[in-house]
Amino acid sequence: MSEQVKGRKIIHVDMDCFFAAVEMRDNPEYRGRPLAVGGAADSRGVIATCNYEARQFGVRSAMPSSEAKRRCPELLLVRGRMAVYKAVSEQIRAIFARYTDLIEPLSLDEAYLDVTDCPVCQGSATLIAERIRAEILAETGLTASAGIAPNKFLAKIASDENKPNGQFVIPPGKTAEFAATLPLRKIPGVGPKTAERLASHGLQVGADVLTCTPEQLASWFGKFGPVLHQRAQGIDPRPVQTHRERKSVGVETTLARDLTSAEGCFEILQGLLPELERRLRERPFKGVQVKLKFHDFQQTTLAQQATVLELSQLQAMVMGAFERGEGRRVRLVGLSVTLSGPEQDKVQQLSLSLGE
Numbered sequence: 001m002s003e004q005v006k007g008r009k010i011i012h013v014d015m016d017c018f019f020a021a022v023e024m025r026d027n028p029e030y031r032g033r034p035l036a037v038g039g040a041a042d043s044r045g046v047i048a049t050c051n052y053e054a055r056q057f058g059v060r061s062a063m064p065s066s067e068a069k070r071r072c073p074e075l076l077l078v079r080g081r082m083a084v085y086k087a088v089s090e091q092i093r094a095i096f097a098r099y100t101d102l103i104e105p106l107s108l109d110e111a112y113l114d115v116t117d118c119p120v121c122q123g124s125a126t127l128i129a130e131r132i133r134a135e136i137l138a139e140t141g142l143t144a145s146a147g148i149a150p151n152k153f154l155a156k157i158a159s160d161e162n163k164p165n166g167q168f169v170i171p172p173g174k175t176a177e178f179a180a181t182l183p184l185r186k187i188p189g190v191g192p193k194t195a196e197r198l199a200s201h202g203l204q205v206g207a208d209v210l211t212c213t214p215e216q217l218a219s220w221f222g223k224f225g226p227v228l229h230q231r232a233q234g235i236d237p238r239p240v241q242t243h244r245e246r247k248s249v250g251v252e253t254t255l256a257r258d259l260t261s262a263e264g265c266f267e268i269l270q271g272l273l274p275e276l277e278r279r280l281r282e283r284p285f286k287g288v289q290v291k292l293k294f295h296d297f298q299q300t301t302l303a304q305q306a307t308v309l310e311l312s313q314l315q316a317m318v319m320g321a322f323e324r325g326e327g328r329r330v331r332l333v334g335l336s337v338t339l340s341g342p343e344q345d346k347v348q349q350l351s352l353s354l355g356e
C-alpha cells in the first residue's frame with residue numbers, strides 16, 4: 001500500500017462543436033440552422049465540425065462534404081476561420097492557467113488539466129471544472145463540457161458523457177466499476193477495425209478483456225494488448241504532459257490528394273528530407289518524429305530516438321504510423337527532429353507545397 005501512487009485529479013475540457021459554435025456566436029443568422037464548417041462539397045472537402053442541428057441529419061465530422069450535403073440538403077457549409085479559432089483557443093488556455101500549470105492541449109479545443117495541487121474550491125476537481133466552464137462561457141460566449149477522473153483516459157471518456165454543456169465525474173473509488181461496463185470502442189486507440197477484432201474474440205466491454213491475460217492480448221493486438229488490459233481495469237498511468245516549448249525542427253506538407261499506402265507516405269517523407277536537412281543546419285539532434293494526419297483530421301505522431309536520419313528507420317516509422325490509421329487515408333505527412341544540446345530552437349514548422 002505504501003507504494004501506491006498518489007491519486008491524481010484530472011479534468012478533460014472539450015469545447016462543444018467548437019468551430020461551428022464560434023461561427024454561430026459571430027453570425028446570429030447561422031443559429032438554429034444545420035451548420036457545418038468544412039471544405040466545399042464540389043471538391044474533396046470534408047466536414048471539420050458541425051452543430052447539433054446538423055447532427056440530427058446524420059452529418060458527422062470527417063464526413064465528405066458531398067455526403068453531408070446529400071444527407072442534409074439545407075446544410076449551411078462555411079469555410080473555417082482558423083485565426084479566430086486560434087485566438088479563442090488562447091483565451092481558454094489562459095483560463096486553464098488560472099488553475100494549474102499542468103496543461104496538456106490535445107487540439108485547439110481540448111486539453112487535459114492536472115488540478116491535483118490546485119487549492120481553489122477546497123481542491124474539488126468537480127467544482128473547479130464547473131468554474132472553468134462558467135468562465136469560458138462568460139469570457140468567450142461558448143460552452144464546454146468536462147470530464148473529471150483520476151486519470152487521462154477516464155477523464156476523456158467522461159467529458160463525452162454529458163455533452164453538450166455538461167460534465168461527468170468518475171470518482172477514484174469507481175474507476176474499475178466504470179471500466180468494467182465500458183464499451184471497448186470508447187477507449188482511445190480502439191478504432192472501428194480494432195473494435196471489430198475485439199468483438200471477434202468475444203470482447204465487448206472492459207470486463208470481457210479481464211478474462212484474458214495481457215500476454216494473450218499482446219499476441220492478438222501487439223503493444224496495444226497490455227495497454228488495453230490496463231484500461232479495462234480503469235488504469236492509465238500516463239501523466240499530463242505540459243505544453244513543452246518544443247525544441248524541434250520540422251517540415252510537413254498537406255497533400256492535394258489523400259494517400260492510401262504507407263509506401264506513398266514514405267515517398268513524400270523522403271521528399272521532405274532535403275528541406276529538413278537545410279533547416280537543421282547540421283545541429284545535433286536526439287530524436288525523430290513522423291507525423292501523419294488522416295482524412296478525418298485525426299493525427300498520429302510516432303517518435304523514436306535517433307542522432308542521424310536513416311532511411312530504413314524512417315520507413316519503419318512511416319509504416320508504424322500508417323498502421324495506426326487502420327486504413328484511413330492520409331492528408332498530411334510531417335517529419336521533425338528534437339534538437340539536443342544548448343542551441344535549441346522553438347518549433348519551426350514549415351509548410352511546403354509539395355504535392356499541391
Ligand SMILES: [Mg+2]
Pocket residue numbers: 014015016017018109110
Ligand atoms: Mg470539442
